[in-house]
Amino acid sequence: MSIIARNITKTFGAYTALNDVSLEVPAGKLVALLGPSGSGKTTLLRIIAGLEFSEPGSGRIKFHGEDVTDLPAGKRGVGFVFQHYALFRHMTVAQNIAFGLTVQPRRERQSKEAIAARVQELLKLIQLPELGSRYPAQLSGGQRQRVALARALAVQPKVLLLDEPFGALDAQVRKDLRRWLRHFQREIGVTTIFVTHDQEEALELADEVVVMNNAKIEQVGTPQEVYDRPASPFVIEFLGNVNRFAGLGHRLPGAGQDVIYVRPHDVDILREYHGQHGIRVSVQHVFSAGNYGRIALVRADNGETIDAEISRVRLAELKLAAGDEAFVVFRHIRLFPSGAFSERDVSTDDARAAVVDPGRDI
C-alpha cells in the first residue's frame, strides 16, 4: 500500500509546521522521517494518520491511489503507535490489543473466540505470550512499546505509523527493539513510516530516509545516499559528526559563505609531512575507548579544532599522545558553494587547497 502526501501545508497560529511538503512512500517500505524537533516530522505523520488536518484547500493524502484526505482517522486503516504508547491504562494487555476488534460495528465484529484467538496470536508475535492479563503499568517500556504495536496491528492496518517509537527507551532495549522491528516489518510487509530525531536509528533501520528541517523536506534517499551524497549543509551536519571549514568565498566581497565539510573518518593522521595539502596540527586529546580512536586536533596556523576517527590498529601504530605534532590529510571532502560559485567552478582540489591555506588567493 503506497502512501502519497502532496502539497501539505500546516500552520499553528503564526507558526508554520509544514510548508508545501510532498512525499511518496512506495508500498512495503520502511521509511524514516528524520529531523530535529520542530522540523514538522510529527505533524506530517499525524496528518497522514488523520489526527491533524492540513490547511483547508491545501494538500491531498492518498493510500494506494485512493484519496483519503477527507476520511477520519478511524476509517483510513492506519495503525498508529504513539511516542508514549498511549495504552489504555485501565485495560489489561489483552483488552488493549483486542480494543480495535471489539469496537467494530456489530455485524462486522468477529466472535469473542475469534478475537481471543487473534489476541493470542499477536501476543506470540510480540513475544509476550504470558502477559495478556497484566496491566500496562506492570510492564517495562520495551514491553509497552510492543503491546502498542500489537494493538495497532490487530485491526490489520494498511499502513503503520510510528511516532518516535524508541524515544523513551534506554540504549540497550532500543537497540534490541530496533532490530526486532526491522525483522518484523520485513516479515509482515506493511508500509511503515516512523518519526525519529536520531540519525543513527534512521540510517540503520530505514529503507529510505526523509530528512526534514524547518517545515520542509531537505532530502529523500536511501541511508547510503543521504549519508554519502547529502543535498545540503543541513543534511551533512545533521547526519553525524563533521568538521566544517570556511571555503573560498569568505574573502570575496559580497559573496556568501561557502563551506567545506570533512567527516572525521575521512581525516587521516600522519606523523610526517608528505607533501601537498597536509595541515600541521597538534594533538589535543586522544579518546581510545570505543570501536575506533577519536582524536581531537588543533591546527597550528589558526587554532581551529579538527576531529578525526581512525581505527584502533592505526591509532596503535601512530602512538599519538596529547601535545604531539602531526599532519592531517583529507581522503574525501564535501563542498557546498555559496551563490558566488557553482560546484563546477571549484574543484575538489581547489577546496582541499583552500582548507590547507585559508589565506590563498584564487
Place this chain on the structure above:
Amino acid sequence: MASSVVSSLQHAAAAGHRPLATRDADWVRYTLTAVALGFLALFLLLPLVAVFAEAFRRGIGAYFTALNDPDGMHALKLTLLTAAIAVPANLVFGVSAAWCIAKFNFPGKSLLITLIDLPFAVSPVISGLIFVLLFGAQGWLGHYLDAENPALPWLQAWLIEQDFKVIFAVPGIVLATVFVTFPFIARELIPLMQTQGNDEEYAAITLGASGWQTFWRVTLPNIKWGLFYGVILCNARAMGEFGAVSVVSGHIRGQTNTLPLHVEILYNEYQFVAAFAAASILALLALVTLVLKSLVEWAHARRHAADAAS
C-alpha cells in the same frame, strides 16, 4: 561520592531517623502539633460534639419525638429530592464542560472556565436573588405568566392551569442548588483530564472507535475516581446549601423547607432540641459523605500503590 550519599540516606531512612539538619527542635515540633490539634478541636470537633450533645440533652426519647415531626420529615425528603436532582444534573454538566475544556481548543475557552467558577465567586444569597429576579412574578421570565399577549398562548394557559411556580416552590430550590453546586464536578475533572492528555482518545479513534465508544470505554474509565470524588463533594454541598435556597424557598413549612432551613426556623422558635435533632441528621449525612470520600481516596491510593509497586 553520589552513591555513598544515597546509601547513607538509605541507611538513615532504614533506621527510621532523619539527619539532624532536617529536624526541628523538639519544643518546636510539639508546639506546632499542639496548636494544629487545638485548632482542629476548637473549630471542627467541638461544634460537632455540641450538635449531638444539644440534640440528646432531653434524652433519646425527646430526640426521636422531635425527629418524628411531619414538617421535619418533609424537609428531609425535600433535601434528598433536591440532591437527587442537582447531583445527576451537575454530573452531566460537569463532565461535558470538563471534557470540552480539557480536550479541545476553542475561542472563548477561558471565558467558559471563568463562568464555571462564578458560583464559587458570588455569595449564595446573590445567587438566590438572581433566580428571584429571573423567575419571580415580576421577573424577566416569571413575568410571562401574567403577560397579556404571550408568545405561546397554549403554553401560558397550560402553565397557569398546572399552577406552575419556580420561586417559593420546589423548582426554584432545585435551580438554586444546581447553580451553587455547579463547579464541584467540573473543577475536579478539568485538571485531571488535562494531565491525562488526549493520546488515549486519539489511539482509540485510530483503532476505529466512534466518539461515543471512545468516551464510554476510554475517557470515562480514566476519570471515574475523580468523578466519584466530585459527586461526593457536590452532594455534600447540595444537601447543606442554605443561602441561595433560603432566598428562593419562601420558608413554607411542609412545602418548601429544606433541612438547613428547617433547622433555622426551629432554632428561631427556641425549639432547641428539635433544631439540634434536625441538625444532627444533617451532620450525619455529612459524616457519611466524609466516610465515603475517605473510602474513595483509600481505594484510589491503594490502586496507585499497587501500580507503582509492580
